Amino acid sequence: xxxxxxxxxxxxxxxxxxxxxxxxxxxxxxxxxxxxxxxxxxxxxxxxxxxxxxxxxxxxxxxxxxxxxxxxxxxxxxxxxxxxxxxxxxxxxxxxxxxxxxxxxxxxxxxx
Amino acid sequence: xxxxxxxxxxxxxxxxxxxxxxxxxxxxxxxxxxxxxxxxxxxxxxxxxxxxxxxxxxxxxxxxxxxxxxxxxxxxxxxxxxxxxxxxxxxxxxxxxxxxxxxxxxxxxxxxxx
Numbered sequence: 296x297x298x299x300x301x302x303x304x305x306x307x308x309x310x311x312x313x314x315x316x317x318x319x320x321x322x323x324x325x326x327x328x329x330x331x332x333x334x335x336x337x338x339x340x341x342x343x344x345x346x347x348x349x350x351x352x353x354x355x356x357x358x359x360x361x362x363x364x365x366x367x368x369x370x371x372x373x374x375x376x377x378x379x380x381x382x383x384x385x386x387x388x389x390x391x392x393x394x395x396x397x398x399x400x401x402x403x404x405x406x407x
Numbered sequence: 408x409x410x411x412x413x414x415x416x417x418x419x420x421x422x423x424x425x426x427x428x429x430x431x432x433x434x435x436x437x438x439x440x441x442x443x444x445x446x447x448x449x450x451x452x453x454x455x456x457x458x459x460x461x462x463x464x465x466x467x468x469x470x471x472x473x474x475x476x477x478x479x480x481x482x483x484x485x486x487x488x489x490x491x492x493x494x495x496x497x498x499x500x501x502x503x504x505x506x507x508x509x510x511x512x513x514x515x516x517x518x519x520x521x
Binding site: 326331336337338346388396397399 | 450451455463465506507511512513515
């Protein structure tokens with residue numbers, strides 16, 4: 296069983312604050328890491344697919360970094376808005392099995 | 408709208424019933440997935456189909472039976488379920504099953520077994 300940990304479990308911030316969360320995964324046999332945003336009553340939505348050590352990806356105010364050697368990825372949100380409120384999931388895919396293992400997610404609530 | 412549609416959105420069934428969940432994707436993807444989201448647990452992969460062939464079966468009980476008649480449709484047949492099978496069941500699709508392409512999810516079926 297692969298261990299994929301996300302921290303913090305939940306986060307409350309004020310509108311305009313910048314925030315970041317962590318996804319930790321096994322540092323061996325890395326294949327890919329996915330980040331998803333899951334808003335209440337909606338479908339999980341892909342944010343990033345990261346495949347190379349050192350990858351940095353950006354979509355608007357959201358960006359992510361990847362360190363496969365130490366087994367972590369950071370997700371950053373700059374200037375949080377209430378519409379950013381959601382659960383952010385990461386999924387680790389190892390080489391060989393190609394089965395995504397999801398973390399429990401970080402629940403972000405942005406207060407106006 | 409993600410291009411992945413699941414029906415029904417909610418389902419209540421008894422332990423002796425037989426029901427099916429349906430998933431349809433109009434994205435031209437080659438891989439389709441069933442996931443289970445139980446309360447306070449991470450999303451758990453159940454099955455993966457690539458080009459209509461099952462490529463992964465993640466130790467799921469036989470009371471869950473998947474079917475992929477073509478690359479656009481995926482079913483999950485349910486029979487003699489247990490109350491602990493109550494969960495949100497999500498379908499997803501991706502261009503390929505390898506993990507280098509993002510998955511697109513449906514909105515899920517909320518299943519309650521009574």
